[in-house]
Amino acid sequence: MKIAMIGSGYVGLVSGACFADFGHTVVCIDKAEAKIEALKRGEMPIFEPGLEALVAENVKAGRLSFTTEFAGPVSEADVVFIAVGTPSRRGDGHADLSYVYAAAREIAQSVRGFTVVVTKSTVPVGTGDEVERILRETRPEADIAVVSNPEFLREGAAIGDFKRPDRIVVGIEDERAREVMTEVYRPLYLNQSPLLFTTRRTSELIKYAANAFLAMKITFINEIADLCEKVGADVQQISRGIGLDGRIGAKFLHAGPGYGGSCFPKDTLALVKTAQDNDSPVRLIETTIAINDTRKRAMARKVVSALGGEVRGKKIAVLGLTFKPETDDMRDAPSISIIQALQDGGAHISAYDPEGMEASKAVLDNVTYGTSPYDIAEGAEALVIVTEWNQFRALDFQRLKAGMAKPVLVDLRNVYKPEEVARHGFAYFSIGRGTSPMVAPVCEAAE
Ligand SMILES: NC(=O)c1ccc[n+]([C@@H]2O[C@H](COP(=O)([O-])OP(=O)(O)OC[C@H]3O[C@@H](n4cnc5c(N)ncnc54)[C@H](O)[C@@H]3O)[C@@H](O)[C@H]2O)c1
Numbered sequence: 311m312k313i314a315m316i317g318s319g320y321v322g323l324v325s326g327a328c329f330a331d332f333g334h335t336v337v338c339i340d341k342a343e344a345k346i347e348a349l350k351r352g353e354m355p356i357f358e359p360g361l362e363a364l365v366a367e368n369v370k371a372g373r374l375s376f377t378t379e380f381a382g383p384v385s386e387a388d389v390v391f392i393a394v395g396t397p398s399r400r401g402d403g404h405a406d407l408s409y410v411y412a413a414a415r416e417i418a419q420s421v422r423g424f425t426v427v428v429t430k431s432t433v434p435v436g437t438g439d440e441v442e443r444i445l446r447e448t449r450p451e452a453d454i455a456v457v458s459n460p461e462f463l464r465e466g467a468a469i470g471d472f473k474r475p476d477r478i479v480v481g482i483e484d485e486r487a488r489e490v491m492t493e494v495y496r497p498l499y500l501n502q503s504p505l506l507f508t509t510r511r512t513s514e515l516i517k518y519a520a521n522a523f524l525a526m527k528i529t530f531i532n533e534i535a536d537l538c539e540k541v542g543a544d545v546q547q548i549s550r551g552i553g554l555d556g557r558i559g560a561k562f563l564h565a566g567p568g569y570g571g572s573c574f575p576k577d578t579l580a581l582v583k584t585a586q587d588n589d590s591p592v593r594l595i596e597t598t599i600a601i602n603d604t605r606k607r608a609m610a611r612k613v614v615s616a617l618g619g620e621v622r623g624k625k626i627a628v629l630g631l632t633f634k635p636e637t638d639d640m641r642d643a644p645s646i647s648i649i650q651a652l653q654d655g656g657a658h659i660s661a662y663d664p665e666g667m668e669a670s671k672a673v674l675d676n677v678t679y680g681t682s683p684y685d686i687a688e689g690a691e692a693l694v695i696v697t698e699w700n701q702f703r704a705l706d707f708q709r710l711k712a713g714m715a716k717p718v719l720v721d722l723r724n725v726y727k728p729e730e731v732a733r734h735g736f737a738y739f740s741i742g743r744g745t746s747p748m749v750a751p752v753c754e755a756a757e
Contacts, residue, residue: 311494313337314387316413318345318376320356320572320639321430321461322393324468327361330368331473332497337383338376349376357638357665360469384420389494392417392441393430393461398576405434405580414441418448426490428457432517432577434584438481438510455484457491458510460517465572466636477504481513518584521577522595527562528569529598532605535565535742545742546724565741567648567696567722568605571633572641575602606644609722610651616720616739617692622656625715627690629683630697630723631674632666640669645696648722649674660686664699688713698723707734 311334315326318340326338340346345355352369354362368374377383384390394409410431417427427445429438442456458481463471478498480491488507492499499505508516535545545565553560569575578599585592614621633643640646643666649659653676660678663670667679680686683702687693687710695702703725711717717736719726724740731738 311388314383314390317394327364328472330374346376380416381420385422389426391428391430396431403579404583414444418445421452424453426487428459435511435514455487457487458513479506481510518581525574526598531563531565538742542744567609567644568602570642570644575642606647607651610648624691626657627686627693628661629695631663631670635699638665662686691716692718694720
């Protein structure tokens with residue numbers, strides 16, 4: 311198959327490289343010239359484990375190339391994927407579809423012969439109809455089928471997720487697209503990854519329902535963690551205790567500083583907007599968003615209270631900035647709100663992240679970046695783990711303690727065992743692990 315991939319960001323580049331690896335011929339197109347020039351030189355514009363080698367291999371084999379030009383690759387393609395960004399629209403929180411529609415207009419100029427146009431970007435229900443309308447209005451004679459094929463990969467594990475997906479969802483309105491999409495995903499289909507064909511609108515909504523559910527699951531365990539702190543219970547044991555129940559499942563039950571990243575915040579908001587517009591509000595998700603929004607600054611208050619209620623003039627070292635490990639993505643990372651809230655309280659922030667410091671400089675002011683956990687901890691009154699990179703899992707506590715002004719560790723990801731940290735003489739604060747004294751059971755209190 312000949313594939314044109316429009317948008318070469320986290321999703322477009324990974325999908326393009328993986329499709330090429332399946333044996334298809336893929337051209338990745340992007341408007342951002344610097345990105346395409348870097349890719350042509352073999353430099354990755356993003357950090358994603360394994361991506362550089364996969365891209366290099368497929369470029370060498372002649373199956374993968376990069377360009378800023380639409381006309382050639384789109385006219386030759388059997389399938390054109392749209393994988394551009396769909397951020398929150400400023401002001402109202404709806405998904406900003408301007409990049410998707412701009413891509414559709416560009417595609418319309420160049421398609422030739424029967425072409426399947428696939429929306430891989432996360433788009434609100436009904437967007438496929440509009441993409442089809444744009445294509446037909448611009449080129450009434452074009453022979454096209456518009457398909458929805460949302461992407462479920464996770465940054466940091468994107469290649470594995472793409473090549474071994476739990477399922478592939480394809481929403482079609484034109485039966486001719488079924489055969490083409492089955493061919494596109496043949497290697498996965500042969501590997502028994504379920505290929506789920508639905509209507510286009512159903513497929514679009516599956517993506518939002520999935521992300522909203524996961525965001526809700528995280529938020530649920532975060533609230534249980536707060537309750538644990540009040541009643542002296544341990545949220546990690548609760549996660550295990552409920553996660554072993556097959557109906558619940560163990561994933562996405564790690565209490566932490568609130569969800570962030572390039573998808574959950576914007577997708578939950580967009581779903582709420584779509585639901586409200588259709589007079590069918592999704593109140594669970596509205597509440598999820600509200601809880602998560604307040605949680606990040608609440609995490610900053612946790613740090614303030616670990617420092618005795620006052621951070622003005624104090625140095626606080628932050629470990630981990632990206633919204634999760636193994637990515638350089640800072641979009642809506644919890645670290646942003648936490649650091650800003652601490653700065654509002656007058657704290658000086660030093661920070662270290664293995665991959666996110668460049669991206670962080672664009673969103674955070676007045677942060678001093680260091681070269682290692684030990685470097686930033688020098689003279690600090692507290693060390694705060696915000697993102698659980700593997701290299702933060704075996705810190706040398708004696709070395710940290712020797713450099714810090716005070717041995718205080720606030721672990722917002724529950725990386726460590728409380729006894730272990732205490733043994734090294736640190737005051738230790740984590741999430742949902744009963745630091746408060748146990749309250750008397752209600753029946754006893756009543757007696
Ligand atoms: N990042 C993820 O983990 C993830 C996972 C699943 C789904 N998604 C969805 O996939 C879509 C893309 O996300 P992303 O993280 O890859 O975004 P991104 O911002 O990393 O990449 C988007 C790319 O599209 C390019 N672009 C924008 N308009 C263009 C146009 N008209 N023509 C050509 N290129 C254009 C941009 O220059 C950019 O390089 C979004 O809808 C997102 O919600 C993302």
